[in-house]
Amino acid sequence: MEEQTARPFSSDRGERGRAFPIAVIAAVLAALIAFAGLTVYALFRQREGYRQQLENLYHRSFYELNDDLNNLEVKLSKLMVASGGVEVIRYLNDVTRQTDAASVSLATLPASESTLLKLTKFVNQTGDFCNSLVSKVAEGGALSAEDLQTIEELYDISLTLSNEVGAMTEKINQGYLFTSHHENTLGTDPYLDENFSAIEDAETEYPSMIYDGPFSDALENIEPKGLPAEEVDRAGAEQNLRDQLAFLGELTVEYQKETDGLWATFDFQVTDAEGRSFFVQMTKRGGKVLLMDNMRKLDESQFSPEECVEKAEAFVRSLGFETLEGVWVSDYYGYAYVNLAPVENGVVYYPDLVKVIVARDTGEILGFEAKTYYTNHVARTLEEPKLTRLAARQTVFDSLDIESEKLTLIPLTGQTEVLCYEFYGTYRGLKYFVYVDASTGEEVNILRVIDSEQGSLVQ
Numbered sequence: 001m002e003e004q005t006a007r008p009f010s011s012d013r014g015e016r017g018r019a020f021p022i023a024v025i026a027a028v029l030a031a032l033i034a035f036a037g038l039t040v041y042a043l044f045r046q047r048e049g050y051r052q053q054l055e056n057l058y059h060r061s062f063y064e065l066n067d068d069l070n071n072l073e074v075k076l077s078k079l080m081v082a083s084g085g086v087e088v089i090r091y092l093n094d095v096t097r098q099t100d101a102a103s104v105s106l107a108t109l110p111a112s113e114s115t116l117l118k119l120t121k122f123v124n125q126t127g128d129f130c131n132s133l134v135s136k137v138a139e140g141g142a143l144s145a146e147d148l149q150t151i152e153e154l155y156d157i158s159l160t161l162s163n164e165v166g167a168m169t170e171k172i173n174q175g176y177l178f179t180s181h182h183e184n185t186l187g188t189d190p191y192l193d194e195n196f197s198a199i200e201d202a203e204t205e206y207p208s209m210i211y212d213g214p215f216s217d218a219l220e221n222i223e224p225k226g227l228p229a230e231e232v233d234r235a236g237a238e239q240n241l242r243d244q245l246a247f248l249g250e251l252t253v254e255y256q257k258e259t260d261g262l263w264a265t266f267d268f269q270v271t272d273a274e275g276r277s278f279f280v281q282m283t284k285r286g287g288k289v290l291l292m293d294n295m296r297k298l299d300e301s302q303f304s305p306e307e308c309v310e311k312a313e314a315f316v317r318s319l320g321f322e323t324l325e326g327v328w329v330s331d332y333y334g335y336a337y338v339n340l341a342p343v344e345n346g347v348v349y350y351p352d353l354v355k356v357i358v359a360r361d362t363g364e365i366l367g368f369e370a371k372t373y374y375t376n377h378v379a380r381t382l383e384e385p386k387l388t389r390l391a392a393r394q395t396v397f398d399s400l401d402i403e404s405e406k407l408t409l410i411p412l413t414g415q416t417e418v419l420c421y422e423f424y425g426t427y428r429g430l431k432y433f434v435y436v437d438a439s440t441g442e443e444v445n446i447l448r449v450i451d452s453e454q455g456s457l458v459q
Helices: 009-082 087-107 114-139 146-171 177-184 190-195 234-244 305-318 371-376 389-393
Strands: 251-259 265-271 275-284 287-292 324-332 335-344 347-349 356-358 365-369 401-412 415-426 432-437 444-450 457-459
Touching: 009 114, 009 146, 009 432, 009 444, 087 114, 087 347, 087 444, 114 146, 190 356, 234 251, 234 265, 234 275, 251 401, 251 444, 305 356, 324 401, 356 371, 371 444, 389 401, 389 415, 401 444, 415 444
Parallel strands: 347 401
Antiparallel strands: 251 265, 265 275, 275 287, 287 365, 324 335, 335 347, 335 356, 356 365, 401 415, 415 432, 432 444, 444 457
C-alpha cells in the first residue's frame, strides 16, 4: 500500500485563515488609497477650477479698467480744449460717469489695500471735482484758470495711469497670471503695486469741498434713406453687380446666399479678370454694391497713405460716386483705411461716409463698405452760415494751434445734422477736431485723434 504523506488539517487551516484577512486588508487599503487619490484629484481639479474662475474675474476687471482709464484720458483731453458751456458740461458729465465705471473695475482687482486706496481716491476725486464744476457752469459761470490747471494735472495723471495699465495689459496677453502670487501675498499682486506708481507723487490740489476717420459710425442703425424703394431679384442683383463692377474686366460670379433684415442682400463670390476673388453684397433695395471684401496678408508697403487715398478716390468714382473725396486715412499694419465723404459747394457731408481699404503693398482695393452712405444720403438744402469762419474761430480754445478749417455737415444724436465749422489743431502734442455750429457759434463736438503703433482712430 502506497504510503501517503499526512498533512495535519489544523496546520493547513491556520495558514489559509491568516492569508484571508491579509488579502482583505490589502484590498481595503488599496481601495482607500484609490479613493483618497480620487478625492485629492477632485479637490485639486476643484481648486484649479476656482483659481481659473478667479483669474477670469481679475482679467475681466483689468481689461475693463484699461478701457475705463483710456476713455477717462480721452474725455479729460477734450475737456482741456472745450470752450462752449454746453460742451464743457457734457465732458464734465462724461468724466464723472467714466470715473464711476473705473471705481467698479477697481473694486475686484488683487492690488494691495494701500494701492487700491490711492487709485480709488484719485478716481473719486476726479469725478467729484468735475461734478462740482457742472453746477458752476450750468449757472452761467466759467471755468477759472485754477480749474483748468487742475484739469490738466488730472489729465497728466490719467495719461500715466493709462500707459501703465496698457503695459500691464500686454503682460496679461502674454500669459501673466494674477493668481500665481496668492500663496505668499495674501491674494494681492505685487506687479500691480509696483506699476501703479503714478499716484505716489501726485500733488494735485482739489477744492476744499472735495473730500480728498471722424463720424465713421454715424447713424448706421436706422432705416436706410439712401436706397431706392424698389427691390431687385437675384438675377437683377447679379446683372447690377456686373454693370457696376465692369471696370474690373470680365467677371465670374457665383451666387452664395441671401440675407434679410435691415440690410437685405444677395451675396456673391466674384472673380475678376486678374484672378482676384471678392465677396460682394448687393442690396435687394435698388441693387447697389454695399460691401466688398478681399482681405489678405500683406507684403512690405510700397504705397504711401496719400497714394492710397488717391486709389480709393479713383475706385469709388468707378463705382459712380462722383463727389466723394478722402477725408481721413489711417494706416493699420499696412492696410490703409480711407474714409471718403461727398464734398459739394465746399461743404463736407460727414453723415454720408464711404469706407475703402487699400493694400499698401500693391495698391489694390481690399475692402469697400457703403452702409453709412446709404443710411443717410438724401438731397439736402443747406442754409447759409450765419457766422463767418473768423467769428466761429474766435469761440475755439485760445491755445489750440489750428492747422486747418472747413465747413462741414456733421451728425448729432437723435438723427439730426448740423452745419458746422471744423477746426483741426493740436494742443500739448494732442490732435483735435473741434466743431462749432455755423449758425449759433456753439461748440457742439470735439473729437480726439488717437495715434498708436497700430494706426490712428478718431474718438
